[in-house]
Structures are given as C-alpha cells and as structure tokens.
Amino acid sequence: MLIESIHQKRGKDIVNTAYDVDALKDFLIENRPEFEEKLLSEAVNVRDKIDDIHSIGNINLLENAHRLILYVIEEKEEEVIDFAKQEGKIWAKFQMTLAFKLEWLHAIRRTLWIFLHKFETKYNYQTSRDGFYILESRINNQVDQFLNCFFISYSDYKDRLIEEQNKIVEHLSVPIIPVTAKTCVLPLIGPIDENRARIIMEKVLTEISALKIQTLIIDLSGVAEMEPDVIDRLKKVMDGTFMMGCKVIISGLRPEVVKNMIQLGVTFDTQAEVFASMEQALKGYIFE
Numbered sequence: 199m200l201i202e203s204i205h206q207k208r209g210k211d212i213v214n215t216a217y218d219v220d221a222l223k224d225f226l227i228e229n230r231p232e233f234e235e236k237l238l239s240e241a242v243n244v245r246d247k248i249d250d251i252h253s254i255g256n257i258n259l260l261e262n263a264h265r266l267i268l269y270v271i272e273e274k275e276e277e278v279i280d281f282a283k284q285e286g287k288i289w290a291k292f293q294m295t296l297a298f299k300l301e302w303l304h305a306i307r308r309t310l311w312i313f314l315h316k317f318e319t320k321y322n323y324q325t326s327r328d329g330f331y332i333l334e335s336r337i338n339n340q341v342d343q344f345l346n347c348f349f350i351s352y353s354d355y356k357d358r359l360i361e362e363q364n365k366i367v368e369h370l371s372v373p374i375i376p377v378t379a380k381t382c383v384l385p386l387i388g389p390i391d392e393n394r395a396r397i398i399m400e401k402v403l404t405e406i407s408a409l410k411i412q413t414l415i416i417d418l419s420g421v422a423e424m425e426p427d428v429i430d431r432l433k434k435v436m437d438g439t440f441m442m443g444c445k446v447i448i449s450g451l452r453p454e455v456v457k458n459m460i461q462l463g464v465t466f467d468t469q470a471e472v473f474a475s476m477e478q479a480l481k482g483y484i485f486e
Contacts (some may be wrong), residue, residue: 222271225317226264233313234260241305255292256425257285263306270310270340282344286351290359299348307341316352353368372401380412382474387420395431402435406444414439415475419450429455446470449479 226233237260238245251257262285269277289299310404314333318325325333372394375383384402405411416435424432436446448470451459459465466472473479 219272222314222317223268223323225320226271226313229313229316230264233264233309234331236312237263237309240308241302244302246303247298249392250395251298255288255294257288257294259302263302266306266344267310270337270344270427273336273340275340275343278340278344279347282347283351283352286348286353287355289348290352290355291328296349296352300345303341303345303348307338308336309448312361328418364447372398372400374405374409376409376415377415377480380410381415382409382411382413383415383417383480385417385420386478390421390424390428390432392427392431395428399435399438403438403442406442411444413445413447415447415449415476415479416470417449417479419452419475421455422452423454424458426458429462429464433464433466433469436466447479449471449473449476 238248248259251259262281266278266281269281285299289296314337330439343405373385375385377383382405384398386398390398402414406414439446446469448466449472451474
C-alpha cells in the first residue's frame with residue numbers, strides 16, 4: 199500500500215485512501231513516454247543538457263528519474279538513500295552543475311504529482327483530505343531524503359577530492375630532489391606565505407629523517423620576496439635541519455629578500471653556508 203487506510207476520525211468513517219502500488223507502477227510504465235515529455239517540459243534548463251550530461255558522466259537522467267519514482271512509490275527508503283549517494287558521487291566526480299540537478303529533481307516531484315492525479319482520476323480513487331496529507335508527507339519526505347543524501351554525498355566527495363588535490367599541491371610546492379646519496383636540493387619557487395612555510399618545515403624534517411639526508415641545498419632564486427614572519431619561519435627550518443644533523447646550504451638569495459633580511463637584522467651565517475646560485479653551490483660544494 200502506498201498509504202495506509204484511515205477508518206475513523208471524530209466518530210465518522212472515511213473513504214479508504216490506499217493506493218494499489220502495483221497498479222500505480224503499471225500506470226507509470228504504460229505512460230512513460232507521456233511522463234518523460236511532461237518531465238522535460240517542466241525542466242526547461244535541463245532538457246537541452248540531457249545528451250551532454252549523458253556523454254560526460256554516462257548518466258541517463260530520464261532512466262534515473264523513473265528509477266527514483268519507483269523507489270518512492272514503493273517506499274524503498276534504503277534504495278532511495280543508496281541511489282542518492284551514488285548520484286552525488288558521480289555528479290561531484292564529473293563536476294556537473296548542481297543547479298541542473300536541483301531543477302531536475304523539482305521537475306520530477308512536480309511531474310510525479312501530476313501523474314498521481316491522472317492515476318487517481320482514471321481509477322476513480324476518492325482520496326480524503328487526511329489521506330492526501332499522508333500521501334503528500336510520504337512522497338515529499340522521500341524526495342527530500344534523496345535531495346539531502348545527494349548533497350551530502352556530493353559535498354563529501356568534493357571535500358575528499360580537494361584534500362587529495364591539496365596534498366598533491368603541497369608535495370609539488372616542496373620538491374626535495376636527491377642529487378647524491380646523502381645530498382638533496384629544495385628549489386623554492388613563487389611566494390611563500392605562512393601556510394607554505396609550515397608545509398616546508400614539515401616536509402623538510404620528515405624527508406631528512408626518511409632519506410637520511412646529510413646536506414640540504416635550499417635554492418631561493420625563484421622567491422622574489424618574503425615577509426618578516428616567513429623569514430623567521432625559514433630560520434626555524436634551518437634550526438630544525440641543524441638539530442637533525444643535516445647541513446644547510448642557501449643559494450640564490452635575491453636582492454629584495456636580502457634587503458628585508460638586513461632591515462630585520464637577520465642573517466643565515468650561523469645556520470647555513472650561502473652561495474650566489476645553485477650552480478655555484480653544486481659546483482663549489484658537492485662536486486669539488
């Protein structure tokens with residue numbers, strides 16, 4: 199039964215409002231072309247994107263719409279939730295527009311109600327007011343459940359994807375390159391903010407331990423400027439490197455960075471040997 203019968207209210211009998219689910223399913227299947235036509239007319243912005251969405255994510259929107267409404271009228275809550283999670287992941291994976299999905303689901307809801315009315319009219323069901331409210335609550339709650347689970351699944355997948363991408367970016371932003379068995383080069387390029395300086399600290403100390411690095415060449419020729427707090431953080435990186443028994447060599451300090459260091463009264467003399475370029479550091483220190 200799609201909704202339960204209501205037999206009494208305030209001492210009066212009420213017409214049985216239960217729907218025959220199998221009959222409703224057959225009705226929707228028989229009228230599928232008409233249902234799809236009406237659905238596409240309700241989703242004006244999505245209908246022109248049907249083929250594009252199918253080609254991008256192999257998503258058949260019309261087929262999925264029928265699958266959803268059958269789950270809803272059969273009150274298969276677990277299937278509704280699982281289907282929503284699956285859809286959310288796929289939608290997020292292929293970075294498809296959420297506005298299209300939202301419009302499509304609202305169109306499915308409206309179209310389903312239109313065909314419920316057609317079904318009731320054809321088979322002369324006399325739904326009481328109470329029965330209608332029960333039906334409305336059950337159907338709309340399941341569609342809302344699908345929406346909620348879809349967006350949670352979409353958001354969770356996106357968060358995991360962003361986290362994985364951030365890890366890749368962090369790894370690429372601190373590339374420690376071995377040049378000999380015990381010597382590595384860390385070429386830094388681009389601006390270094392507080393967050394990146396923190397990542398450099400964590401990556402350097404971890405790699406020194408993992409690779410048993412004895413000499414680390416930090417090349418700063420690709421860094422045009424550094425804020426005072428970043429310079430202080432870089433000094434701490436050198437302190438940590440020294441504490442782990444690894445020698446630090448600095449190469450490629452640019453004039454702008456040196457000026458900031460002079461104004462701050464900061465030098466690297468005690469923590470590192472300094473070369474004008476990475477080429478000089480490699481030639482003058484390693485190869486000789």
